[in-house]
Amino acid sequence: MNENENTDWRFKVANREALIGCGLALINFIWWFGFAYGMGSKPVEEYSYIFGLPDWFFYSCVVGFLLITALVIFVVTFFFKDVPFDEEEELR
Amino acid sequence: MNWSVIAPLLVFLVIIFFIGIWSSRKGAQVSDDNFLKDYFLGGRELGGFVLAMTMVATYGSASSFLGGPGTAYTMGFGWALLAMSQVVTGYFVLMVLGKKFAIMARRYDALTLVDYLKARYNSAPVVILSAGAIIIFLFSAMAAQWIGGARLVESLTGLSYNTALFIFAVSVLVYVTIGGFRAVAVTDAVQGAVMVVGTLVLLVGVLIAGGGVQAIISDLITENPNLVTPFGADGNLTKAYVSSFWILVGVGVVGLPQIAVRSMSYKNSRSMHRALIIGTVVTGIIMLNMHLIGIFARPILPGIDVGDKVIPLISMEVLPAWLAGIVLAAPMAAIMSTVDSLLILVSSTIVKDVYLNYIKPNATIKAIKRTSFGVTAALGVIVYLLALNPPDLLIFLNLFAFGGLEAAFIWPIVMGLYWKRANKYGAIASMIAGIVSYVAIYQWTAAQGDPFGMLHPVVIPVVLSFVAFVIFSLAMKQEAYDYNLIKEGEIS
DSSP: OOGGGGOOHHHHHHHHHHHHHHHHHHHHHHHHHHHHHHHHTSOGGGOOEETTEEHHHIIIIIIHHHHHHHHHHHHHHHTOOOOOOSHHHHHO | OOHHHHHHHHHHHHHHHHHHHHHHHHHHTSOGGGHHHHHHHGGGOBOHHHHHHHHHHHHSOHIIIIIHHHHHHHHTHHHHHHHGGGGGHHHHHHHHHHHHHHHHHHHHTOOSHHHHHHHHHOOHHHHHHHHHHIIIIIHHHHHHHHHHHHHHHHHHHOOOHHHHHHHHHHHHHHHHHHHHHHHHHHHHHHHHHHHHHHHHHHHHHHHHHHTSHHHHHHHHHHHOGGGGSTTOTTSOOOHHHHHHHIIIIIGGGGGOHHHHGGGGOBSSHHHHHHHHHHHHHHHHHHHHHHHHHHHHHHHHSOOOOOGGGHHHHHHHHHSOHHHHHHHHHHHHHHHHHHHHHHHHHHHHIIIIIIIIIIIOTTOOHHHHHHHHHHHHHHHHHHHHHHHHSOOHHHHHHHHHHHHHHHHHHHHHHHHHHHOTTOOHHHHHHHHHHHHHHHHHHHHHHHHHTOGGGSOOTTHHHHHHHHHHHHHHHHHSOOOOOOTTTOOTTSOO
């Protein structure tokens, strides 16, 4: 197919960033699910507490949130490209 | 009446009101040709902060501030875990729709979601189906929020429901009607900021009143150890149910028209990048705080049986009255900002997608202006009248609004953007399959009587609508879509 030759370069950027979004969501989900049900399925007596919160919740939701925020900042800063949206801008 | 609580709320309403007027002034400078773009899309010039805040505020409705924390109060940490699935919306929607949506929306000159679908699929049934779904579902959703807003004003001020509804309606209508989308977005930004600060203040208040996290947690364990597990107070909150909220309030939000339309309203890619970061941080802070507050409120103020009252009651319990007034402006802000976005969206669907498409395609600018103001105001009045005495049908439709819209729109939007073989047959099949199966499965699940044991009813319809989309797109073979063929202004 020769369609690829004249594909707008901006679409490649967009496709890549959409995939990054899916990847982040997947990481986010696995982290959230893994800690919540991995650590949270123990009997309550065996829970430990971090800053007073149950450990599973602390790792799953508090650390998970901080981690995903850091990842978002990281990918936006290093992988996201500035792209013009208007056709006139493109010609300039 | 408790004036020290009401006064800060009134001040808040007045500020919002002035922002509406200020935005309409800005709108008055716009040339006539751009009126529609300005009124319904803020002239596509939202910056990063306003974009992030308007997305969060539109999305964070009464449920995040009243219903959600109220359920966390009864269910414990399991519900906070569930609520944290919403953090994904902060980045996922903008990343997935992202730049391609922004570029295509500009090429199509699309001002509404229906414009976009119309240009992409070039099909009247797609336009009618999608405009119909938006008008019916979002109208009911809006009315339900409206009722929630009035109930909040009622419980805070002691005014009658009807008076409360009137105050709420007038304040929303004024700034939406005259200010349009920009007023909505800018007031959303202010309301979003109020939400963040409000939840932080309240969390600190609750922690002090409860004697610190450790004391609160040990009180909870003494009462019922299940409250600190991920499985809910009765241990019946299953992994499947909680995880399915990743679709309902997480990734599925891509399919909500009120969120999608914001993804075409920003100025440039830099705004989008900033919005990604701000949106993630703000959603996370609000959700984490509000649900922790709900959980922590339990030992401090036991025995509240109506979930929606937890936040108002705990605020007035742990904070000085004037501060409670400011903090309670947050749920008020959340409801108002959802209502205003829905109002402008339903109005744009009627004016742009129905009136200009089918009733009067070559209306003069003056007529369009008059119709836009008129429809927005008329819609507000109709919702007000319905909310005075909500009919059963409205409540029934509202149940389906969120999941129904997601099941209907997620694939036509996303596949339309990224799959060149997507065509109108797929889109129509997907919308019908999504809505019909959602309503059916929702009813069936409700009849089973064990809501927490199963997948949420939204999951299967989202899968079914995907399957329908692919099968019908491929079966009714059409030429592959060429995204490059359309240059700006070719379709309008």
